[in-house]
Amino acid sequence: MTAxxxxxxxxxxxxxxxxxISDSTAIAARNLxxxxxxxxxxxFATIQPVIFVLMFRYVFGGxxxxxxxxxxxxxxxxxxxxxxxxxxxxxxxGLADDLRTGLIERFRSLPMARSAVLAGRTSADLxxxxxxxxxxxxxxxxxxxxxxxxxxxFTAGIAIVLLFAFALSWIFxxxxxxxxxxxxxxxxxxPIIAPLVFASSAFVPVDSMPGWLQGFASNQPVSVTVDAxxxxxxxxxxxGDIVASVLWSxxxxxxxxxxxxxxxxxxx
Amino acid sequence: MNTxxxxxxxxxxxxxxxxxxxxxxxxxxxxxxxxFGDLTAVQGVDLAVEPGTVFGLxxxxxxxxxxxxxxxxxxxxxxxxxxxxxxxxVARDPQAVRESIGLAGQYAxxxxxxTGRENLRLVGRLTHLDRSVVRSRADELLERFxxxxxxxxxxxxxxGGMRRRLDLAAALVHKPPVLFLDEPTTGLDxxxxxxxxxxxxxxxxxxxxxxxxxxxxxxxxxxxxxxAVIDRGQKVAEGTAAELKSSFGNTIIDIGFxxxxxxxxxxxxxxxxxxxxxxxxHRTMQVSVGTAREVLGIARILxxxxxxxxxxxxxxxxxxxxxxxxxxxxAEDTTDGESS
Numbered sequence: 274m275t276a277x278x279x280x281x282x283x284x285x286x287x288x289x290x291x292x293x294i295s296d297s298t299a300i301a302a303r304n305l306x307x308x309x310x311x312x313x314x315x316x317f318a319t320i321q322p323v324i325f326v327l328m329f330r331y332v333f334g335g336x337x338x339x340x341x342x343x344x345x346x347x348x349x350x351x352x353x354x355x356x357x358x359x360x361x362x363x364x365x366x367g368l369a370d371d372l373r374t375g376l377i378e379r380f381r382s383l384p385m386a387r388s389a390v391l392a393g394r395t396s397a398d399l400x401x402x403x404x405x406x407x408x409x410x411x412x413x414x415x416x417x418x419x420x421x422x423x424x425x426x427f428t429a430g431i432a433i434v435l436l437f438a439f440a441l442s443w444i445f446x447x448x449x450x451x452x453x454x455x456x457x458x459x460x461x462x463x464p465i466i467a468p469l470v471f472a473s474s475a476f477v478p479v480d481s482m483p484g485w486l487q488g489f490a491s492n493q494p495v496s497v498t499v500d501a502x503x504x505x506x507x508x509x510x511x512x513g514d515i516v517a518s519v520l521w522s523x524x525x526x527x528x529x530x531x532x533x534x535x536x537x538x539x540x541x
Numbered sequence: 542m543n544t545x546x547x548x549x550x551x552x553x554x555x556x557x558x559x560x561x562x563x564x565x566x567x568x569x570x571x572x573x574x575x576x577f578g579d580l581t582a583v584q585g586v587d588l589a590v591e592p593g594t595v596f597g598l599x600x601x602x603x604x605x606x607x608x609x610x611x612x613x614x615x616x617x618x619x620x621x622x623x624x625x626x627x628x629x630x631v632a633r634d635p636q637a638v639r640e641s642i643g644l645a646g647q648y649a650x651x652x653x654x655x656t657g658r659e660n661l662r663l664v665g666r667l668t669h670l671d672r673s674v675v676r677s678r679a680d681e682l683l684e685r686f687x688x689x690x691x692x693x694x695x696x697x698x699x700x701g702g703m704r705r706r707l708d709l710a711a712a713l714v715h716k717p718p719v720l721f722l723d724e725p726t727t728g729l730d731x732x733x734x735x736x737x738x739x740x741x742x743x744x745x746x747x748x749x750x751x752x753x754x755x756x757x758x759x760x761x762x763x764x765x766x767x768x769a770v771i772d773r774g775q776k777v778a779e780g781t782a783a784e785l786k787s788s789f790g791n792t793i794i795d796i797g798f799x800x801x802x803x804x805x806x807x808x809x810x811x812x813x814x815x816x817x818x819x820x821x822x823h824r825t826m827q828v829s830v831g832t833a834r835e836v837l838g839i840a841r842i843l844x845x846x847x848x849x850x851x852x853x854x855x856x857x858x859x860x861x862x863x864x865x866x867x868x869x870x871x872a873e874d875t876t877d878g879e880s881s
Contacts, residue, residue: 292669299666307654310695375650379711382614384639385667 293386300380300393301400304367308401315401318363319408322356326409329476330416337477342507346420349413350430350503351475354495356409357402357438358470362462364398364442365449369458372450377540388534391450395442402438406431420506430505433518437498440522443529450536469495474503494521567592567719567750568613572622575608582608584774585622590752590767595745597765598754599864605774606754607647610723613752614644626719640668643712646723646754650708653697657688657707660696661714668715675714682710686740702733709740720744722753726760738763758860768860772868786858791832793862794839797825797852810846814838818865829858 287295308314326348329337334344368391371377380390410418420427445462452458472486473479473495479487490496498521501514568590575583583605590596598606611617613624615635624631626638651660658679665675683692686706691699696707705725712720725741726734741764745751755761761768762782769779778785798804801823808826811817814835818827830836836855843850 295669296667299663303652303655303659303663306659307652310654374653375647376652378616379644379650379664380667381616382639382642382644383664383667384636384669389667 289386293388293392296385296389297392297396300389301396302393304394304397305400308397315404315408318360318401318405319356319412321359322352322405322409323412325355326352326412326416333476338481339478343417345413345417346507347503348476349409349418349420350506351473351499352413353406353409353431353434354437354499354502355470355475356405357434358441358466358495360402360405361398361438361441361445362459362466363445364394365445365447365452365458365462366455367398368394368446368449369452370455372452372540373454377537381537381540387538388530391443391446391530391533391537395439395446398442399435399439402435406434421508422506422510426505426510429515430502433498433501433505433515433522436522437494437518440525440529443526443533446533447529447536450533450540469493473499475499494518494525497521565592566590568596568624568626568752570609570613570622570624573609573612573619573624574621575605575612575617576620582774583612586769586771586774586776588769588776590750592750593745593748594766595741595751595753595764597761597768598752598771599756599758599761599765599768599860600754600771601756601868603773604771606771607723608774609771610644610646610721610752610754614642614721615639640715641717641719643715643717643720644723645705645709645712645720646725647727651696651704651711654695656693656695657683657699657703657710658692660707660711664711664714670715678714682713686710687736700733702729702736705729705733705737706740709737713744718749720749720751722751724754724756727756734760758864762860770864770867777867778863782860785860785863788863791857792830792836793856793858794828794830794836795825795852795854795856796828796839796843796850798848799851800824803848806846807843807848807850810842810848811839814842825852827862829862 329348329352330345334348337344339347368377371390377390422430444465445458448461448465449458452461472482472490473493474490475495479490479496482490497514498518500511501518504510504514566589568588570586570588573583573586573588574581586605586609588596588609598609600606608617612619613626613631615631615638618632627641629637629641631638651657652663655663661679661682662675665678666672670678683689686709688703688707688710691703696704699707709722709725722741726737729737738760741751741753751764753760753764765782767779767781768785770777770785778788780788796807798807804819804824804826808817808819811828816829818829820826828839830839840853
């Protein structure tokens with residue numbers, strides 16, 4: 274470096290939004306490199322859902338009565354939603370890890386958009402979820418899952434799963450930015466997730482649950498999303514469920530994205 | 542601590558003869574206060590760093606050095622007082638400050654899973670350099686920091702020294718005129734430390750203004766044009782290394798005796814003539830004197846008392862002596878871990 278040290282290359286003038294997108298893309302690319310370099314992360318992310326598929330398909334499924342469809346067809350939309358819901362924890366775990374190593378500190382000292390580290394992470398996790406859902410779809414077909422709807426409806430079902438996953442990522446972005454370390458982020462996440470996934474229509478019909486639980490179980494976002502996806506994949510799409518799921522996702526993003534970014538600005 | 546020495550806390554020689562209050566200071570801190578709950582990490586620190594100089598913040602763990610750097614690099618907002626970089630207020634326009642600063646050291650980091658080259662390019666993109674500039678700049682820095690061979694290996698395969706060099710390189714991608722180094726060599730072996738020291742020296746030769754924190758007196762002595770000694774959130778002294786040392790007295794005599802009884806007698810005999818500081822072993826002591834003539838005086842006092850020292854070593858004061866005098870404890874003393 275010469276005496277030109279003082280001459281800072283002037284950043285090209287672009288709008289704030291344009292920079293925010295460019296910064297987020299750079300961060301997302303960085304997170305995806307990690308995924309490409311450590312493909313075992315993707316494999317680990319699907320081991321648990323595969324076990325769930327096998328358990329419910331071959332162990333518990335026989336004891337569960339679902340009206341009108343075979344249990345494996347009933348199960349798989351639930352599995353897709355369950356997979357991305359548990360997977361959303363990794364958004365928080367990853368951010369907590371970046372906080373611990375000091376990487377967030379570096380990013381916060383750079384003149385980059387304040388939203389970019391979180392938006393980049395949630396976007397990269399969205400891309401990861403595309404792969405995870407595809408893998409689970411293959412597993413589903415292998416154990417007898419036979420969707421019965423149009424390509425458009427089926428694709429819309431996948432899109433609803435991914436939108437919901439993206440919304441959940443923002444909740445866990447907030448958790449990750451508030452946790453001391455990755456283990457703590459994981460520990461904080463589980464109590465949020467477990468009731469949503471298990472007290473839902475993902476594995477069993479809600480009307481088989483005790484009355485006091487049904488009110489929660491049929492209206493909470495995981496059930497609403499599972500019902501919407503199930504309708505889109507098995508025929509008999511319910512507009513009410515679809516709208517409710519999309520509204521849940523948009524609402525979660527609208528609440529948790531600003532909270533997470535605010536937490537990022539103040540991260541200590 | 543000996544009372545004779547304590548007076549020197551306020552010795553005018555310790556604070557700068559010409560306080561650097563000129564308007565062209567690159568880094569300016571006035572009455573900075575930062576609290577964490579009940580803990581006041583920084584309580585009313587003033588600093589001014591002239592362009593193209595290295596300013597050292599010297600102090601033990603928990604003294605408030607890192608907190609000060611984190612306020613200056615916009616990572617924390619000050620509770621009271623003001624801080625500005627190149628005239629830009631860190632609280633009012635943090636984004637503009639970020640364009641002019643680089644941060645490296647203990648806590649700032651690089652991504653383990655990316656290669657060295659990818660890390661530098663990522664920072665280049667995030668500091669909004671043109672794509673072509675990002676590439677050439679990354680190559681240039683890899684070359685300069687001796688990381689060309691490791692450039693395409695993931696950082697998790699790097700040694701501690703290589704990692705620290707990459708970390709510093711990452712802070713320089715956008716050629717910031719002001720560089721903050723938080724304990725840049727803590728935990729490094731001597732070889733890597735010397736490497737980093739010479740790199741920092743070159744940066745300053747190129748006109749970069751540097752503020753660094755360190756627990757190592759040798760590091761402050763070697764790198765910094767001016768040093769502020771920070772203890773418990775306050776600045777207890779400031780000056781050049783030479784000024785700080787001379788405030789202690791020009792000469793130190795280390796005197797040792799075979800037993801504590803003789804040592805005690807010697808201390809009593811010399812007390813009137815000079816500042817005497819007993820070491821914890823009760824058999825050795827440090828005497829600070831101003832002139833060579835006073836050294837002879839001390840020797841005469843001991844001789845008259847018929848004392849027979851085992852050691853009598855005359856030397857220049859080190860920053861260690863200064864630190865001990867100013868803070869009442871040795872520099873490596875670790876109080877509570879710096880929460881910041």
